[in-house]
Amino acid sequence: MDTVIRLNNITKIYHVGSEDVHALQSVSLEIHKNEYVAIMGPSGSGKSTLMNIVGCLDTPTSGLYELNKTNVSEMNDNQLARIRNKEIGFVFQTFNLLARSDVLHNVELPLIYGGVSSSERKKMAREAIGRVGLTERIHHKPNELSGGQRQRVAIARALVTQPSILLADEPTGNLDSKTGDEIMALFDTLQKEGNTIILVTHEEYIAEHTDRIIRLRDGNIESDQAVQNKRVAVTTGKIG
Amino acid sequence: MKYAFGEFREGLLIAFTAIRANKMRSVLTALGIIIGIVSVTLMGTAIEGLNRAFNKSIAAIGADVLYVQKWPWGGGEDWWKIRNRKDILIQQARAVEKQAEFARSVSPAAGARRQAKYNQKVLENVVIVGTNADFLTTLGVNVEFGRFFTSAEDDGGRPVCAIGSEVAANLFTNENPLGKTIKLGSGNYKIVGVIEKQGSILGMESLDNRAYIPINRFFKNFQSRFGGIQIMVKAISMKDLDEAKEEVRGIMRKARGLHPKQADDFAINQQEMIIQTFNTIGVVIAGVGLFITGLSLFVGGIGIMNIMFVSVTERTKEIGIRMAIGAPRRTILQQFLMESAALCLMGGVIGLMISFPLSLIIDQILPTAMPLSIVAIAILVSLFVGLVSGFLPAFRASRLDPVDALRYE
Ligand SMILES: Nc1ncnc2c1ncn2[C@@H]1O[C@H](COP(=O)(O)OP(=O)(O)O)[C@@H](O)[C@H]1O
Ligand SMILES: [Mg+2]
Numbered sequence: 001m002d003t004v005i006r007l008n009n010i011t012k013i014y015h016v017g018s019e020d021v022h023a024l025q026s027v028s029l030e031i032h033k034n035e036y037v038a039i040m041g042p043s044g045s046g047k048s049t050l051m052n053i054v055g056c057l058d059t060p061t062s063g064l065y066e067l068n069k070t071n072v073s074e075m076n077d078n079q080l081a082r083i084r085n086k087e088i089g090f091v092f093q094t095f096n097l098l099a100r101s102d103v104l105h106n107v108e109l110p111l112i113y114g115g116v117s118s119s120e121r122k123k124m125a126r127e128a129i130g131r132v133g134l135t136e137r138i139h140h141k142p143n144e145l146s147g148g149q150r151q152r153v154a155i156a157r158a159l160v161t162q163p164s165i166l167l168a169d170e171p172t173g174n175l176d177s178k179t180g181d182e183i184m185a186l187f188d189t190l191q192k193e194g195n196t197i198i199l200v201t202h203e204e205y206i207a208e209h210t211d212r213i214i215r216l217r218d219g220n221i222e223s224d225q226a227v228q229n230k231r232v233a234v235t236t237g238k239i240g
Numbered sequence: 241m242k243y244a245f246g247e248f249r250e251g252l253l254i255a256f257t258a259i260r261a262n263k264m265r266s267v268l269t270a271l272g273i274i275i276g277i278v279s280v281t282l283m284g285t286a287i288e289g290l291n292r293a294f295n296k297s298i299a300a301i302g303a304d305v306l307y308v309q310k311w312p313w314g315g316g317e318d319w320w321k322i323r324n325r326k327d328i329l330i331q332q333a334r335a336v337e338k339q340a341e342f343a344r345s346v347s348p349a350a351g352a353r354r355q356a357k358y359n360q361k362v363l364e365n366v367v368i369v370g371t372n373a374d375f376l377t378t379l380g381v382n383v384e385f386g387r388f389f390t391s392a393e394d395d396g397g398r399p400v401c402a403i404g405s406e407v408a409a410n411l412f413t414n415e416n417p418l419g420k421t422i423k424l425g426s427g428n429y430k431i432v433g434v435i436e437k438q439g440s441i442l443g444m445e446s447l448d449n450r451a452y453i454p455i456n457r458f459f460k461n462f463q464s465r466f467g468g469i470q471i472m473v474k475a476i477s478m479k480d481l482d483e484a485k486e487e488v489r490g491i492m493r494k495a496r497g498l499h500p501k502q503a504d505d506f507a508i509n510q511q512e513m514i515i516q517t518f519n520t521i522g523v524v525i526a527g528v529g530l531f532i533t534g535l536s537l538f539v540g541g542i543g544i545m546n547i548m549f550v551s552v553t554e555r556t557k558e559i560g561i562r563m564a565i566g567a568p569r570r571t572i573l574q575q576f577l578m579e580s581a582a583l584c585l586m587g588g589v590i591g592l593m594i595s596f597p598l599s600l601i602i603d604q605i606l607p608t609a610m611p612l613s614i615v616a617i618a619i620l621v622s623l624f625v626g627l628v629s630g631f632l633p634a635f636r637a638s639r640l641d642p643v644d645a646l647r648y649e
Binding site for chain 1: 246247257557558560562565566569570571646
């Protein structure tokens with residue numbers, strides 16, 4: 001199977017005052033195409049740090065990171081921006097939508113920075129919005145949408161560039177459990193359609209949607225196991 | 241190309257959304273720019289108007305004419321000393337007329353303000369000019385109809401006159417003035433000609449509200465032969481002006497009996513001096529205008545910079561989001577530069593919208609129009625101020641760390 005992500009001895013040290021915080025001690029792992037992975041661990045164990053490095057928002061202090069067999073750890077800011085734009089779809093706990101822009105524009109935005117022509121952009125954005133079931137809300141502003149709907153917009157924005165991986169840092173953390181289930185059902189569908197997904201969560205029942213759970217503790221991988229009894233989505237991914 | 245265009249449009253969109261979201265704040269911030277642009281355009285309009293008025297009226301003075309007078313133009317010397325100078329007399333004019341080789345023509349001139357009267361119509365404050373028959377040549381003036389008086393009429397001190405177009409228009413509405421007799425002061429004069437319209441000097445003294453009579457008649461009716469006059473000397477050509485001036489100076493000194501050690505007790509004035517004085521005034525106006533403009537643009541620029549820093553801070557999260565989905569640092573920089581440029585440009589346009597009607601008002605006093613170059617300069621300057629003062633905030637925005645920016649609340 002194709003390796004999408006390969007991390008080798010990744011460390012991340014934050015300097016806080018005179019103190020060094022070892023957010024990641026030495027992390028090595030591989031993630032293959034179409035894998036469905038959950039990252040778990042107590043608060044402060046380095047989950048977000050890991051996600052940010054994998055998502056090229058941050059660079060490791062040391063170690064090697066290969067994305068689709070290219071070495072990312074040595075890239076400059078501009079190259080990283082390009083990777084974020086083309087290869088990564090990031091979904092955040094707090095949605096991070098542009099408040100003043102409507103759904104269509106939010107979803108279009110990565111394509112604008114990707115230099116896609118206007119008509120092509122609109123087509124692709126509408127399609128992505130269709131996939132998360134928000135076609136009817138296309139001209140709504142984020143504050144006119146429910147939390148679940150906002151997260152769907154964020155997922156559409158992450159999907160629209162057809163990235164190599166979808167990264168989601170606690171995507172259900174700000175949602176009630178029913179809405180969380182709906183979002184997870186959407187991720188399940190996307191994974192079945194061929195996407196590679198890594199998500200961070202605190203909840204076992206969320207993690208059980210995936211095939212593989214990586215547990216972090218104090219910046220180290222504590223365990224990396226396949227999921228035994230995989231949870232099957234109860235609701236369908238598309239809800240208007 | 242396409243790549244740049246999508247981003248450019250996005251940048252514009254962001255800029256205008258931001259300005260619209262904070263309308264009041266934007267306008268207040270741009271106030272300095274607005275004032276700067278209003279002052280620079282009004283100054284430009286005023287200088288343009290002065291130039292136009294000046295060039296038009298200075299022509300009447302004649303570039304190649306020397307004015308021998310008691311008072312120097314432009315001043316500078318001791319007022320009392322000049323006051324006490326002996327008057328310039330008609331004999332001196334005759335001397336210049338006879339001896340000056342570099343002169344094409346010489347005319348004495350004496351003036352008085354009197355009432356002009358024809359039938360029941362009265363015109364106050366008409367300037368009666370006593371001069372000789374060469375006046376037309378000396379000042380390069382033309383007769384509209386009729387003729388000027390002749391040297392024979394001058395020598396004989398005949399009661400004839402040529403009147404300015406304003407006098408003609410005011411005293412004769414439906415009649416031909418030629419051959420009519422009007423009363424100038426207490427004497428009757430027969431009109432032999434009407435002088436073509438000349439306009440005014442610097443918009444103050446009309447040159448058309450005049451009546452020209454033989455100077456020998458003037459000495460009978462208005463002042464004695466020993467009263468003060470001025471002498472106008474037209475040089476043979478522009479390039480002989482300096483030599484003509486030296487020559488006239490020599491003749492005048494001799495005629496006034498000055499010995500070599502004494503300073504001139506008369507002035508030889510020329511258009512050049514007015515131009516110099518005027519240029520000094522122009523420089524002063526421009527200097528004051530530029531100072532006000534510079535100051536308000538500077539203060540305005542600082543204001544823009546400040547508000548752009550605020551804007552960057554307020555939108556830290558947005559910057560983080562844009563970076564996270566792939567906007568490179570350059571794009572963020574460009575976005576905020578466009579925003580501050582748009583803010584200043586808006587200020588510039590508002591400034592123009594204020595100063596344009598004001599320029600129309602100025603036009604009522606001083607015929608002028610806002611020069612197109614000034615409009616272009618105003619636009620460019622406001623763009624420039626926007627780019628300069630937006631640079632630091634935009635640079636700070638572009639250097640933000642994506643993770644930190646995303647975490648900002
Ligand atoms: N920007 C930062 N500066 C300093 N310390 C940080 C920074 N980001 C994270 N950390 C520290 O690194 C550790 C891991 O944080 P994080 O990856 O956010 O944990 P998690 O997402 O698992 O809760 C924590 O101890 C946290 O305090
Ligand atoms: Mg976290």
